[in-house]
Amino acid sequence: MSNVKERFLRYVQVETTSCEANECCPSTPGQKVLGEMLVSEMQAMGMKDAFMDEHGYVYGWIPAKGAEGAPAIGLIAHMDTSDAVPGKTVPQVIPSYDGGVIRLKNGVEISGFSFLPGLKGQELIVTSGDSVLGADDKAGVAEIMTLCERMTAPDAPNHGKICVAFTPDEEIGRGADLFDVKGFGADFGYTVDGGALGELEYECFNAASCIVRVKGVNIHPGSAKNQMINASLVAMEFAGMLPPWERPEHTEKYEGFYHLTGMSGNEEAAELRYILRDHDLGKLEEKKAMMTTVCETLNKCYGEGTVAVELKDSYRNMKEIVEQHPEILERAKKAFEENGVEPIIKPIRGGTDGAQLSYKGLPCPNLSTGGYNFHGRKELIPVEAMERMTDVLVALVSAK
Template sequence: MNVTERFLKYVGYDTESDPASTTTPSSLKQLTLAKALVEEMKEMGIQDAYVDTYGIVYGTIPATKQGVKTVGFIAHMDTSPDMSGKDIKPRIIDEYDGGVIVLNEEKDIKMGPDEFDSLKDKKGKRLIVTDGTTLLGADDKAGIAEILSMAEIIMQSDCPHGTIKLAFTPDEEVGRGADHFNIEAFGADFAYTVDGGEVDSVDYENFNAASAEVEIQGRSIHPGDAKGKMINALLVGMEFHSLLPVFDNPAYTEGYEGFHHLTDMHGECEHAQLSYIIRNHDEVLFEKQKQQFKDAADYINKKYPEGTITLTIKDSYANMRQIIEKDMSIITLVKEAMKQVGIEPTSHAIRGGTDGARLTYDGLPCPNLGTGGYNYHGKYEFACIDEMEKSVELLVKIVENIAK
């Protein structure tokens, strides 16, 4: 099976995860793919392949050379709950002409390079697109297909290599992909998530992230009798928000610019609550943003009775760069392998978090590699076959280079 055949097989499994569920994995249908992957791995000769009680698939390709570092490759099995992942009808475009692609004639669903930058450099390439009614699932079944295609090539070659660890996780899209990952059992010295975007990207920067809950205690009095007594919690909430820098807002930021984002506000005169997320790649600026929240709360508590605002800031995840940059060899390794297979390496600052960031902080350094999949979480999702094939070549080269 080549990487495209593998990919098309996996998208036949509906593995949509469910943020509302409390089970692990969040949707049991993910286990159907997990079991199929274990079968496939065993047939390939990965004898220890298994799925654990949390729905994570693990497997090992034993070393053919001793004294070589153990590398891991990780991809996720679930697809985003933002759009249905059921009855996906992928279509291959053998040579993209660079124009508008009609995904669905009947429903008049099209995509073109004017709307989607990611199509601009794809002229002449082979693409896999949806029929406009579902997502494609290249996020992240392209990653699984690429890792197992690499595994098959390595196992059939006589090229010396160290131990290679493979893992496929459920529930990445609902933020629980790293919750039960057993780093110790996995036993890799370092790993790569293979998940998303241009095949020339090796990404090791993500946001530092925190949440801020603002509880406001007002004082409700009959409005006709309120002079000098009423404290309207809703108005205090608006005042609190007005004390924060106005341009630190997702709608005004890009690249390395951080933001705070008001995700929810509700309340009444007596009591109000505002919820925020705070994001920044830079640790120092991130701390400064948190301090601005504290200063705003202090000001309110001086102006109004003490205890009017209760602010709770919790860190969610951190930028893996702070750890990766202490030893950049796992990035250099990728960049050199890229050049050897004819790719010019790029790195992007991810404006979000990754499972790899969590794993990095838990002790397994884990940057991300691109898959050749684009426009995630919706009907415009597509995969570039040429890039998927390039990714397989790259993964093989990385494995070979580690053993040199």
């Protein structure tokens, strides 16, 4: 029998970084490599109907046992990892954390985080310092797969139908795009994609993206007076006209933001890429309007057509849907409490597949994985948290 630690260490070594520039699904081939591994493992457990579709979505089911009238519960995690740092992971294990500075192999240090003292004495999995770890969300994948192994064993507790899915491309906002909600067959679901042990989240951002394109006029600098329009400088001017206090580094809790995620350009053409976020839909609309207003203002200065913005909605706050089903949240709270974990209910300053799935007819709050510092070289996860989270999932799906 494979435990959650062994699974996690195996999964993170498959490079599954998603790529927004690629329009195919999945956006990178490594995600299907991991998907094939998961299907094989599920089938070996006895989940004979497990399969991966042509888009890289993995599905599997465990029939009800002794509780055929219980609701069908879905458990979902994503296979891809963030492209914020390299994704070729070489995990490192710290058998018993001493509470001090964690020095990774390449010289990167993990220190100063408020949660670290509480992890003293635990077994930690970290990176070499050269890549992301991938606990977001391969910890969720490993926890669900370990749950599957336990619930397909002869001594499994009674339970209703368990529906399992692993999605591609969540990190680039496409994880739920081609999800087969009807075929999945769950009455409600949970994404296992959160952070510290105990997190239970059913509020997320409303989200949009914006591409700002600037057309310049390039003239030799020796004769550029009153003629050149430097596209890169106009782009910088655009960025400077947005409120600096509404950037991610200056916001928290329910405060939204404008986040510049990429920029490129020269004198002739420049491009800025933004994501816009706010828990309040009305405030998100105000941010979208601000992008348009800045565009119009600069076009008055430099000529119509100099600046163009392309706005696209990404997902909505799932609170509106999930709060209509309080029993789903109560079930999760009880599962945590039965395992000695205090539920931590707070808004997600991000999004999950569950946001889109909730609006597609599958109410889907988000549960913790136990990890910290996602999307960076200082990412880590305690083995004890993954083990406890697996116990929580068993309680969650077991017949009450």
